[in-house]
Amino acid sequence: MPPVTRSTSKRQAQASPRTRKGGTANRRKVSAAAPGKPRKKAREFGRRKQRPPSRLSRFFSALRSGNVSAMPLAALAGMLVVFAVFYGLMVGGHFAAAGSSLVAGTHRMIAGAGFSVQDVTVEGRDRTPVRDVMQALNVERGMSIFLVDVEAARERLERLDWVASASVTRFWPDRIHVELNERVPYAVWQRGGRLAIVDREGQPITENHIEDYAHLPLVVGHGAADEAPVIQELLAQWPALHSRVRAAVRVGDRRWNLRLENGVDVLLPERHVERALAELVAIENSHRVLARDIEAIDLRLPDRFTIRLTPDAAARRAASGVNDLGRERAKGSAT
Numbered sequence: 001m002p003p004v005t006r007s008t009s010k011r012q013a014q015a016s017p018r019t020r021k022g023g024t025a026n027r028r029k030v031s032a033a034a035p036g037k038p039r040k041k042a043r044e045f046g047r048r049k050q051r052p053p054s055r056l057s058r059f060f061s062a063l064r065s066g067n068v069s070a071m072p073l074a075a076l077a078g079m080l081v082v083f084a085v086f087y088g089l090m091v092g093g094h095f096a097a098a099g100s101s102l103v104a105g106t107h108r109m110i111a112g113a114g115f116s117v118q119d120v121t122v123e124g125r126d127r128t129p130v131r132d133v134m135q136a137l138n139v140e141r142g143m144s145i146f147l148v149d150v151e152a153a154r155e156r157l158e159r160l161d162w163v164a165s166a167s168v169t170r171f172w173p174d175r176i177h178v179e180l181n182e183r184v185p186y187a188v189w190q191r192g193g194r195l196a197i198v199d200r201e202g203q204p205i206t207e208n209h210i211e212d213y214a215h216l217p218l219v220v221g222h223g224a225a226d227e228a229p230v231i232q233e234l235l236a237q238w239p240a241l242h243s244r245v246r247a248a249v250r251v252g253d254r255r256w257n258l259r260l261e262n263g264v265d266v267l268l269p270e271r272h273v274e275r276a277l278a279e280l281v282a283i284e285n286s287h288r289v290l291a292r293d294i295e296a297i298d299l300r301l302p303d304r305f306t307i308r309l310t311p312d313a314a315a316r317r318a319a320s321g322v323n324d325l326g327r328e329r330a331k332g333s334a335t
Helices: 010-015 017-022 054-063 070-091 094-112 130-137 150-157 222-235 273-287 311-320
Strands: 119-123 163-172 177-180 188-192 194-198 205-207 219-220 243-250 255-260 265-267 294-298 306-309
Touching: 119 130, 130 150, 130 177, 130 255, 150 163, 188 222, 219 222, 222 243, 222 273, 306 311
Parallel strands: 119 177, 188 219, 219 243, 265 294
Antiparallel strands: 163 177, 188 194, 194 205, 243 255, 255 265, 294 306
């Protein structure tokens, strides 16, 4: 049987191998719709659908048009009334009063359970009045121990005149313990006609009951309280002289004058005070000069001392022309 040959057109013969292999490579895909159903409309490029209005927008639109039912309006009115009542209670302090009442009731329950203040112990108190301590603590017997603000109590205690530092401690279940560190009085300070008790650092303690501290040294003048320990330690080297000093007067916050018990003034230099005091003691031991009719002895110059006589003693000396103080110290003079 002779072979069958197929005739091929010229266009088909010139088609590319890729076309012949694939067959449908350059064909456009066509979507087929099911029979009886309309084909979907293609989405238009660049356009968006209009967003539907929200419920709130629809409500206000209906409110403007008057087409609103009574229920939403009643609910809104109720909310406004509740808000007004809540605001009134808050501004009027009713919530705070209710909270305070609840807290007070809680503390009463705690105190009833045994955690109430039944005892207050104080350690280190000497000059501070008990009444002042209790007032600063602000504690009452039977109150809840949790109501005691120990830090605030400590601050109030340290504001008292005699208290340098303090501590307040709770001891469960019913005791408050106080420790005081009181200031130590060192001298009586006079300035501007006012008297005050001061400690060693020169800090004023109190201006009350000064008469109870007449045994303390008296220092006078600006800066005298700060420098009091210096002059007192120097005078302590000569107890016999120290016992005769009534007051130490600070002059210009630079040097000291000593007022003795018989009214004699001893003028000390700014520097080398210890040497001047030693010389004064030597003169007194030799001539008993401090017991004579003199007003002052000036030791400010390093190479001489000057004695100022009382008016009566100066008149008698002028009449007699005798200097009975001696000449043991070079260039000593009496005026």
